[in-house]
Amino acid sequence: MADLKKIEPVDYEVTKAREIQGVHRAVGETVSMTPKQAKYYLPPHGAGLKLAGDKLPKQKVHAEKPLKADKTEV
Numbered sequence: 001m002a003d004l005k006k007i008e009p010v011d012y013e014v015t016k017a018r019e020i021q022g023v024h025r026a027v028g029e030t031v032s033m034t035p036k037q038a039k040y041y042l043p044p045h046g047a048g049l050k051l052a053g054d055k056l057p058k059q060k061v062h063a064e065k066p067l068k069a070d071k072t073e074v
Contacts, residue, residue, distance in 0.1 A: 007034045007036070009032040009033055009034055010033070010035060010038070011032050011053075012031050012042075012050065012052055013028065013029070013030055013049065014029045014030075014031060014048060014049060015027060015048060015050050018048045020041060021037070025048075
């Protein structure tokens, strides 16, 4: 008989105050559950959780370049 893979719980951070697993959770709280349990609290199915320690990607700040139409010749 083949060994069944043991599914390890993963830590998730609450991003929206709501009821999760039958308990009202506050923003910033950490919850451990399997990926299958967390599925409906994560995008695209739902909202309210993100992977703990997961940071949003930094947005690059581009310096504004003047448009050619903005330049005036003297």
